[in-house]
Amino acid sequence: MPNPAILTVDDDPAVSRAVARDIRRRYGDRYRVVRADSAEAALDALRELKLRGEQVAVLIADYRMPQMNGIEFLEAAMDLFPAARRVLLTAYADTDAAINAINVVDLDHYLLKPWHPPEEKLYPVLDQLLEAWTATAATATPELRVVGHRWSAPSFKARDFLARNLVPFRWVLADEPEGAELLTAAGVTANDVPLVVTADGKSLVQPTTADLAAQVGLATTPAADFYDLVVVGAGPAGLGAAVYGASEGLRTVLIERRATGGQAGQSSRIENYLGFPDGVSGLQLTDRARRQALRFGAELLSAREVVSLEDAGGARVLRFADGSSVAAHTVVLATGVSYRMLPAPGLAELTGRGCFYGSVASEAPSCKGEDVYIVGGANSAGQAAVHFSRYARRVHLLIRGDDLTRSMSSYLIDQIARIDTIEVHPRTEVVGGAGQEHLEEVTLRDTRTGETRRVDTSWLFVFIGAEPHTDWLDGAVARDGRGFVLTGPDLTRGGRRPAGWALPRDPYHLESSMPGVFAAGDVRAESVKRVASAVGEGAMAVSLVHRYLEAQ
Incomplete structure (x- = not known):
């Protein structure tokens, strides 16, 4: 070559x-x-x-x-x-x-x-x-090929993982001649998708995300057993903590279970982030931050799920789902939140087959000439509506409130108002979905009159609520009733320190009820749900990590 x-x-x-x-x-x-x-x-x-x-x-x-x-x-x-x-x-x-x-x-x-x-x-x-x-x-594996069905949820999961981790690949439908030939060569049938074929001809049948990560060169195993700082979650807060931690000389490892960027990484356009007057896509911002963290010497582990946190005296031990572990002096929890599942009957089994949670930018070209339904009234839903309007025949934005002013930035409301192909439906909720191989229709209900109607669509994108990824912290750190991590002043209200707190000082501003463990970004109770504030909290957490280490 x-x-x-x-x-x-x-x-x-x-x-x-x-x-x-x-x-x-x-x-x-x-x-x-x-x-x-x-x-x-x-x-x-x-x-x-x-x-x-x-x-x-x-x-x-x-x-x-x-x-x-x-x-x-x-x-x-x-x-x-x-x-x-x-x-x-x-x-x-x-x-x-x-x-x-x-x-x-x-x-x-x-x-x-x-x-x-x-x-x-x-x-x-x-x-x-x-x-x-x-x-x-x-x-990079430019000739990586993914063979699957258009409406296969496992096929979508593999494609989404590769796309969000910026791994180039070629999508091949299983019922096309090339797809059939690859399936035959691998000795599997169309029922065994997804099939991932690497540049050197290796076949991965229904691979897990960990299998994919290892195959495309993403690190999955820590290089050391002990670090100064472990950051859990590679969204804006986690990336901010990794950049500042590594740049200031801390041995830092960043652990992500899916893909860097978190919810922000899925955003088609972030227009209110400082320094980008014309906006920046979530993937672009994520890629820059990831490269920056790696350049400063941070390690990045992909497709690794942390299942528990333990206090081991002077160390904090994080255990992975496979039983292995990594330890550090300090931890920054930046696991963010996920969109809530719609409770409407018929939609759970159609997830990844027409019903998607969050913005899936890779699906936008497939929506060309069709009607797309988006559920949610916050900025993430508005950004998705603007993005999909470039492809879809019409974008229907479904909100429970009377208008968008309570939950969406005014600049985004103005943009939506100028796009003729976006229609906002106030006081509307999804109460059902149906389809055979994929989503074919959804049932909408007017929350004021109770009237329902069915609409034909193969595309439903959901941006409602936010649930923190904190179940694995049960019994380790204090959380509020919704699962968000309590930190700093929220732990000492009423003049009492958290149970089990043995230090003579109060918890630092972003410190959890376990000394040396900090929370940043959306996972922290009462945090501001914005990209800029998450990055700022990631940086602030590192300054508090230094203060904690100096006092030991």
């Missing part, structure tokens, strides 16, 4: 030669430098590399080019090499355009011209991007 390519494109011949020369001088022994003098020529080169099966590590494009500017080029190049890191060359006057590109094409870096000396301004940037790309490329 030829060396991966670093492609540069600039319509100024002098600049083009200079950047290619500087890159070749430092990286020419490991990477092939491809130079183009126009965006069209660069795209032609990328298409040729794609057909040859070669890899592209970094794309460097000048912003000001005729016919197609650098942002437009990078947007087109993403379709060919989505994993390539993206750099925009720009003059100081175009800095605003470069900042906007961070949201449009998930730009990794913008580089001001001139970049001399390259040892200070160019090479450190490329070193970091190439390191990140290499880490991704080492685990």
Whole structure:
């Protein structure tokens, strides 16, 4: 396999030669430098590399080019090499355009011209991007194929796990010729889906998420037995804690049972997060945070479920479902929440077969030309409605209240009002669902009149309530009546300290009833359910971890 390519494109011949020369001088022994003098020529080169099966590590494009500017080029190049890191060359006057590109094409870096000396301004940037790309490329399996049925819940679970963990794969229907051939070659039938076929021809029949994680290169086993900090849950709060913990020298391991990002990772567009004026997708934000945590030295364990927490004197021991364990001086609980299941009859057996909990962005293109029903009136439901409106014939947003003002941000309400294909149904709830192989209809009830009606649909997405992932903490830390972890002042109301608390001080602000165990983000009682506040609490928890460790 030829060396991966670093492609540069600039319509100024002098600049083009200079950047290619500087890159070749430092990286020419490991990477092939491809130079183009126009965006069209660069795209032609990328298409040729794609057909040859070669890899592209970094794309460097000048912003000001005729016919197609650098942002437009990078947007087109993403379709060919989505994993390539993206750099925009720009003059100081175009800095605003470069900042906007961070949201449009998930730009990794913008580089001001001139970049001399390259040892200070160019090479450190490329070193970091190439390191990140290499880490991704080492685990990527571009020819990974998933064979399954369109309405198979296990098939959906495998696809969703891979997609949310940013693992590239190709979806093959079991009743297509290629799918049938793969099933025959593996010695299984269409009843045995999902079948996952790796690039080297290995077949995984109905694999668990742990099997998938191990096969695609996601770490599942801790490298050590003892750490300074274990973070449970890789949503915004957990990622924030991992970044700050690892960056400040703590031996940190981050444990996630499904995929990094949590509920925020499923969001199609987060528009009120600081620093992203044009919004950012949950996957983009998650990927950046994950890469940042890994760069600082944090470990990330995927598809591992923690089932208990124990106080072992000076250590906190976390046990996994398989019986193994990991110990640490401190723990940050950041397990977040999950959407509540709809109690309506007929829907439980259709989960993953038309009824979905949370936004499943990978399903949006399949909804083209059809009616989609979304249950919920908070921001997550609104963001999903806007996203699905780009594909569906019509999006029906079902809410129990009179309007959206009580639970949804005003900017999102305004967006929804401007989209003709989104219809809000107030005082409406789902009371039933039916279908054979998949969801075919739902029954709606007017909460004011009690009248019911049936509507035909194959797509129902649910965003109601929030249940914390804390059953495994029963008997270990204090929780409120809904299962959220009590911390700090909530533990000492009435002037009493929590039962079993032996320290002479009160619990720190985010500290639970077990000393050295902190809670951050949505899992904490009375927390603000926003991405920014979750990240902030993750960072704050690390500062309290330091205070706890210094006092020991």
